Amino acid sequence: MTPRRHVAEDLAAEHNAVLGGLLREREELLTTLDRVAALNGTARLIRESIGTHSGFVAELTAPEQAVIRWLSGLRTDALQDLAVPVGQGIGGRVLALGRPVRVNDYVSSPSITHQFDAQVRGEGLAAMIAVPIFNGTKTVAVAYAAMREPRDFGDDAVQSLEDIAGEAGRALKLASVAESDRETALSAERLRMQSALHDSVGALLFSIGVQVRNLHEDISDNPALESRLRRLEGDVSAASRALRESLLALSESSPERALPVELAEHCRSFQARCGVPARFVQLAPVPRLDAERTGLLVAAVREGLLNVEKHAGALSVVVSLLPSDDGVQVVVADDGTGHRAEEADEPGTGMGLRALAERAARLGGRVSLVRDEDDGCTLRAWVPEPCRRR
Secondary structure, eight states: OOOHHHHHHHHHHHHHHHHHHHHHHHHHHHHHTOHHHHHHHHHHHHHHHOOOSEEEEEEEEEEEEEEEEESSSSSSSTTTTTTEEEEEEEEEHHHSSSSSSSSSGGOTTSSSOOOTTTHHHHTOOOOEEEEEEEEETEEEEEEEEOOOOOOOOOHHHHHHHHHHHHHHHHHHHHHHHHHHHHHHHHHHHHHHHHHHHIIIIIIHHHHHHHHHHHHHHHOOOOOOOOHHHHHHHHHHHHHHHHHHHHHHHHHHOOOOHHHHHHHHHHHHHHHHHHHEEEEEOSSOOOOOOHHHHHHHHHHHHHHHHHIIIIOOOHHHOOEEEEEEEEEEEEEEOOOSSOGGGGGGOOOSSSSSHHHHHHHHHHHTTTEEEEEEEOOEEEEEEEOOOOOOOO
């Protein structure tokens, strides 16, 4: 083998190893960003990491009930889709207490109720640990580890299961954000389709209808042609009605979904208008807001972008949407160094911002604009959830 060929083969092997690593990282990322894959992977990880015979995960489907859906190492389907109400069995006790529970032998333990002894006995399980999976401070699922013989699970095993549950909670949070981003992108695409159909097909149908009506006026002595024109006019009318129904369906969106879509559209419009990169980021799913609160947050972002456009001399802008203090907050942050209209006064004293602040105060919210240390400015607008006015 020549030296040159040897070097080439070494480089090929190195590149292949790098590619393999990137593919594995991609697979791990996709798993993390998919809720079902994350929970299914958690069940497998429990069994492999702790060394138990089985691992399984129940996800909350109601405030006081979880359903076991993801299992690894089980021999039967006795536990598949088993609903676990709060307080019942080991999982229900975890839901009630919000902390780990362990038993040496499930069917004989005096510390839990025994509604599910038949299912546990049918699977042949004995010793079991269950811990909560949190998203923030809220329990969203329960992770279980089980053995087929009685044993005393030590603190190390409980800690290991809690560590895995912590990773699962973080994965669920990321998956929730990713799902929200996907739904927001889909809603934005529906909005663009609606606009394109209205401008193209709608305009074409209108033009055809006008031409048909003009022909009616020009042709008054040809009954056969008039009959065909009337049928064509009816077809155009029917097509127009179908288009309107389709446009209405495309525009349907829940208030909490409409908010990120509209904010993203404002960022795109600002970037197209000014040539300044503007990025929209939704940091976490936000609670449902009414039209008045949604309108205020949209108006705040519009005012913030207008302020940047007129005065900031910014190189980039980031608009963020996030839940905060039992409410929802938007943030418009720029890196501008240019002259601002408020430069003679304190930041946030412009007429538009004062009007926004007064409007927010009536809803129990607040608006502020502060100068950053690096000369950029940050506008924040916060509103409480309905019925949580401060």
